[in-house]
Amino acid sequence: MNYDKDFLNENMMGPNSMVIAKELTQGLPFIKGMKVLDLGCGRGLTSVFLAKEFGVQVFALDLWTSSTDNYNRFKQMSVSDLVVPLQIDALNLPFPNEYFDAVVSIDSYHYFANNDTYFSEVLKPILKKDAIVAIAFPGMKFEIENNIPEEMKPLWDEDILKMVHSIDWWKPKFENHLNDFQISEMDCFDKAWSDWLSCENPYALEDMLMIDTDNGRYMNLIKLSGRVK
Numbered sequence: 001m002n003y004d005k006d007f008l009n010e011n012m013m014g015p016n017s018m019v020i021a022k023e024l025t026q027g028l029p030f031i032k033g034m035k036v037l038d039l040g041c042g043r044g045l046t047s048v049f050l051a052k053e054f055g056v057q058v059f060a061l062d063l064w065t066s067s068t069d070n071y072n073r074f075k076q077m078s079v080s081d082l083v084v085p086l087q088i089d090a091l092n093l094p095f096p097n098e099y100f101d102a103v104v105s106i107d108s109y110h111y112f113a114n115n116d117t118y119f120s121e122v123l124k125p126i127l128k129k130d131a132i133v134a135i136a137f138p139g140m141k142f143e144i145e146n147n148i149p150e151e152m153k154p155l156w157d158e159d160i161l162k163m164v165h166s167i168d169w170w171k172p173k174f175e176n177h178l179n180d181f182q183i184s185e186m187d188c189f190d191k192a193w194s195d196w197l198s199c200e201n202p203y204a205l206e207d208m209l210m211i212d213t214d215n216g217r218y219m220n221l222i223k224l225s226g227r228v229k
């Protein structure tokens with residue numbers, strides 16, 4: 001994995017999603033030709049990663065990013081024959097039942113799926129039996145609820161805080177639906193965040209103080225994987 005630094009810096013939207021994708025997909029049986037949904041792909045970094053590393057066919061779905069902009073990026077990265085750019089709301093997925101061999105979702109699932117029913121009622125039906133599920137998102141080491149540490153109050157966005165949760169909170173949303181289910185903190189937290197904080201995006205500059213003040217106490221990155229039952 002060796003991607004152009006300027007391309008990465010221009011297109012990161014948070015902690016480096018290519019670094020997260022590398023750790024998340026390690027050891028999972030992605031095979032050339034599989035049909036993979038990249039759910040909430042943003043500017044498509046992870047879609048480029050999946051197409052280039054595994055030769056899979058990627059449906060690169062995102063709400064905020066224009067499909068034309070993503071198409072241009074996929075052409076620039078020579079993967080437009082493998083990646084289909086789609087601007088669609090993850091709450092209204094227009095795919096047939098049992099369509100995908102895998103779903104990958106990085107740093108976006110918490111925005112639209114932080115509830116008890118999204119996986120079982122919206123996402124699972126469009127995945128084949130035995131499909132690979134690989135999801136990573138920002139989380140908390142434990143539930144914060146209303147006990148927000150004083151020093152973090154000015155640094156954490158209230159809306160985001162409602163979406164980020166602990167491993168124990170996420171676990172029951174998946175465990176009965178997946179075989180080989182695993183959920184854990186990610187090892188790449190420091191690397192993924194330091195790439196983002198040094199990319200000169202104005203949002204990254206705002207995040208610097210948050211990461212320094214948190215200092216490894218509350219925030220984490222969570223990964224989960226399994227095969228659809």
Ligand SMILES: C[S@@+](CC[C@H](N)C(=O)[O-])C[C@H]1O[C@@H](n2cnc3c(N)ncnc32)[C@H](O)[C@@H]1O
Nearest residue numbers: 017040041042063064089090106107108111112
């Ligand atoms: C922080 S960005 C991460 C993007 C990308 N996965 C990455 O890591 O670079 C979060 C993404 O979630 C997407 N998102 C939020 N709500 C969504 C929804 N309802 N449907 C589809 N995508 C959504 C946004 O469009 C945005 O691109």
